[in-house]
Amino acid sequence: MNGDGSPGSAAALAAQLTREGHLAPAWRDAFAQVDRARFLPDRIWVRGGSRGEAPGEGGYHPVDRAADPARWHTLAYEDRALVTHVEDPHLTDDGTETARVPVSSASMPRIVARMLDALDIDRDVAGTDSVSAGGTGTNGIRVLEIGTGTGYNAALLSHRLGDRNVVSVEVDPRIADTARANLKAAGHAPTVHTGDGTQGASAYAPYDRTIVTCALHTVPHALVEQTAPGGVIVLPWGTGLYNGVLLRLTRTTDPATTDPATASGPVIGDSAFMWNRGEIPHRDVMATVRAHPATGTAPAATGLDPRAVFGDEDATFTAGVLVPGCRYSVGHGPEGEFTLWLADHATGSWAGVDYVPGAGTHPLQQHGPRALWDEVREAYGWWRRAGSPARTRYGLTVTPTHQYVWLDTPNHPVSRPMDRTAPVCDGH
Numbered sequence: 001m002n003g004d005g006s007p008g009s010a011a012a013l014a015a016q017l018t019r020e021g022h023l024a025p026a027w028r029d030a031f032a033q034v035d036r037a038r039f040l041p042d043r044i045w046v047r048g049g050s051r052g053e054a055p056g057e058g059g060y061h062p063v064d065r066a067a068d069p070a071r072w073h074t075l076a077y078e079d080r081a082l083v084t085h086v087e088d089p090h091l092t093d094d095g096t097e098t099a100r101v102p103v104s105s106a107s108m109p110r111i112v113a114r115m116l117d118a119l120d121i122d123r124d125v126a127g128t129d130s131v132s133a134g135g136t137g138t139n140g141i142r143v144l145e146i147g148t149g150t151g152y153n154a155a156l157l158s159h160r161l162g163d164r165n166v167v168s169v170e171v172d173p174r175i176a177d178t179a180r181a182n183l184k185a186a187g188h189a190p191t192v193h194t195g196d197g198t199q200g201a202s203a204y205a206p207y208d209r210t211i212v213t214c215a216l217h218t219v220p221h222a223l224v225e226q227t228a229p230g231g232v233i234v235l236p237w238g239t240g241l242y243n244g245v246l247l248r249l250t251r252t253t254d255p256a257t258t259d260p261a262t263a264s265g266p267v268i269g270d271s272a273f274m275w276n277r278g279e280i281p282h283r284d285v286m287a288t289v290r291a292h293p294a295t296g297t298a299p300a301a302t303g304l305d306p307r308a309v310f311g312d313e314d315a316t317f318t319a320g321v322l323v324p325g326c327r328y329s330v331g332h333g334p335e336g337e338f339t340l341w342l343a344d345h346a347t348g349s350w351a352g353v354d355y356v357p358g359a360g361t362h363p364l365q366q367h368g369p370r371a372l373w374d375e376v377r378e379a380y381g382w383w384r385r386a387g388s389p390a391r392t393r394y395g396l397t398v399t400p401t402h403q404y405v406w407l408d409t410p411n412h413p414v415s416r417p418m419d420r421t422a423p424v425c426d427g428h
């Protein structure tokens, strides 16, 4: 065990997170006792940083414990996300090898700490303080986790609440098996269920808390139904333009309301997570553009600088809410010029805006049934007229049939109620 506080240990990671203000006192012991390294495979993947690449550039490259034990060990206790499973690389139509696609990871420890703190497990549903930091689970709070991944998060919860009060669901059977083995080796035995977490885990419901560790766009109503009235749901939420924010929803407490199985709550911060496997947006914007060549479109231009929208995270978040199904990518030129591409794969619509430094207007192409740049421009105009609200002023309400995004209060919806039978992401 690395409980001695030495560099490169669970205790040192807990101390660092505490020093930097990321770890609530109630979770310090759990982070110091549950050894993150035990939950990592011998091969982990980090982005960029291989020969000739700056961090953040390029694809993911492996760090093998056997070949580079010092680096592997250092990474295990750093406050950074580590990819633990990747899909095999594959060749595209033109014969080039694509970057490996990460499918599971150990999340960044400060985000893990933030989400666990937001669950508020120290209070039972009636509002009574009762869980000790030492973790005996005396208040009987029961937690459902979606996205078991390595099992680290489930182990932290088990440490605080006891194995019997933690149920975790993982969609990928190989990853679920590995998580079970990791948990067992670390002395924990929460229930790990293999299945699609968007269905929840009804056999063990109800739960007092639900934590989702893959990004959702459509919040499944099963998660609301299986969370007890007054319970809390913490989840990463994203759109095709912005992945994403952290939401903290509270399940309706009043059984007398006409719509009791409703959950609602605000954005409480940022979080970029891997997508729920059923909602991965179409990855390749340019494939949509290439598949639908523009023919005979009249030259057009826009006076809106694309950086005003895509250089401001609050504006981008708002555009993601108001322009469903849209993705973007940017092709950079050598002199600061770039083309912003927008695409909606489901309808084959796309737009391209050319930015040239110093130019007052920007050449524009739009193609297909949706005028995507016009939609983005209207969303931006709405955001400006609303006073350029920060994304933490938004929230989400989920009912049995719909979900909608609101500004400041649930009675100020900003998105059309979205029928969950017509998800925004196209599932590719």
Ligand SMILES: C[S@@+](CC[C@H](N)C(=O)[O-])C[C@H]1O[C@@H](n2cnc3c(N)ncnc32)[C@H](O)[C@@H]1O
Pocket: 103, 104, 105, 106, 107, 146, 147, 148, 149, 150, 151, 152, 153, 154, 169, 170, 171, 172, 175, 195, 196, 197, 198, 213, 214, 273, 274, 275, 276, 277, 278
């Ligand atoms: C960021 S990782 C989770 C990290 C994890 N909580 C941990 O402590 O290591 C996201 C996980 O969600 C899983 N996942 C994605 N979609 C899912 C779904 N619909 N149901 C259950 N698990 C899902 C992925 O396979 C992946 O293992």
